[in-house]
Amino acid sequence: MLILKQLTKRYNTGDKALTDVTLNIPAGQVTALIGPSGAGKSTLIRCVNRLVEPTQGQVFLGETELTGLSQRQLRKARRRMGMIFQEYALIDRLTVMENVLSGYLGYTGFWRSYLRRYPQHVIKEAFRLLERVGLSDFIDKRADELSGGQRQRVGIARALLQSPDILLVDEPTASLDPKTSRQIMRLIKELCAERQLAAIINIHDVQLAQLYADRIIGLRAGELVFDGLPDQLDAEILTRIYGEEDWNTLPDTDASEEQDSETAVPMSNLMRTAAL
Numbered sequence: 001m002l003i004l005k006q007l008t009k010r011y012n013t014g015d016k017a018l019t020d021v022t023l024n025i026p027a028g029q030v031t032a033l034i035g036p037s038g039a040g041k042s043t044l045i046r047c048v049n050r051l052v053e054p055t056q057g058q059v060f061l062g063e064t065e066l067t068g069l070s071q072r073q074l075r076k077a078r079r080r081m082g083m084i085f086q087e088y089a090l091i092d093r094l095t096v097m098e099n100v101l102s103g104y105l106g107y108t109g110f111w112r113s114y115l116r117r118y119p120q121h122v123i124k125e126a127f128r129l130l131e132r133v134g135l136s137d138f139i140d141k142r143a144d145e146l147s148g149g150q151r152q153r154v155g156i157a158r159a160l161l162q163s164p165d166i167l168l169v170d171e172p173t174a175s176l177d178p179k180t181s182r183q184i185m186r187l188i189k190e191l192c193a194e195r196q197l198a199a200i201i202n203i204h205d206v207q208l209a210q211l212y213a214d215r216i217i218g219l220r221a222g223e224l225v226f227d228g229l230p231d232q233l234d235a236e237i238l239t240r241i242y243g244e245e246d247w248n249t250l251p252d253t254d255a256s257e258e259q260d261s262e263t264a265v266p267m268s269n270l271m272r273t274a275a276l
Ligand SMILES: Nc1ncnc2c1ncn2[C@@H]1O[C@H](COP(=O)(O)OP(=O)(O)OP(=O)(O)O)[C@@H](O)[C@H]1O
Pocket: 011, 012, 013, 015, 016, 017, 035, 036, 037, 038, 039, 040, 041, 042, 043, 044
């Protein structure tokens, strides 16, 4: 479904954010992208939808090679990518339904969407999706009256309204509590299975990645250093991705010591979580 071939990104500042990353993500597969801060995870996701222009390499979505597309062709290709990004935040003053319908913007002209004239089948589908993500009772609520988890559900419904082939998901659980984080990841996983959707999820939480992804990609300093199954993540692989750390020791519970969520992933926790 999505193929990256020797994808490389060097920013104007000289930062080499990605080096020769080659990947093949089939339909229906949920892939978690993990790695330390600055490893290139966001850059990789943004190179797929070309919010960031790759320096070298190719990106294929099905048969379409994305890096060579004109802006007009790109707009069309982006309809096939559902984006669940933090900065694609909801429009607070609009209702849940209006936010979901805005996912259809790529298909309809500005005036039509401005006047909120959406085809009947699109409105029906929006109702269906809101029911599926558990928000039937919130359709007329304003977005700014929702909790973080509910907002993320609206974002998911909005992304799905355009019937994408792939979901590009950037830090979906960054500001959510542990239970809501699990619910959101489970929902994404279920929806991908139901719709044979591929997903790439940039996620810092290794435990969540292990629980809900079919495959884990580890990036370090822009290079792909691990590509395997969630249960293959052991101390040696975590060290390869994040660097040296005693992965078998529980984190210090001293509240005065700042916890680094990227590195404090003890193996004992990982194993315990994986067994749930
Ligand atoms: N717009 C930019 N201009 C210049 N350099 C950038 C830009 N965006 C990212 N970088 C650099 O590219 C590298 C990869 O950054 P990126 O944001 O992709 O990493 P990340 O793995 O997503 O990090 P985090 O987990 O902290 O979000 C870093 O060295 C970063 O400083």
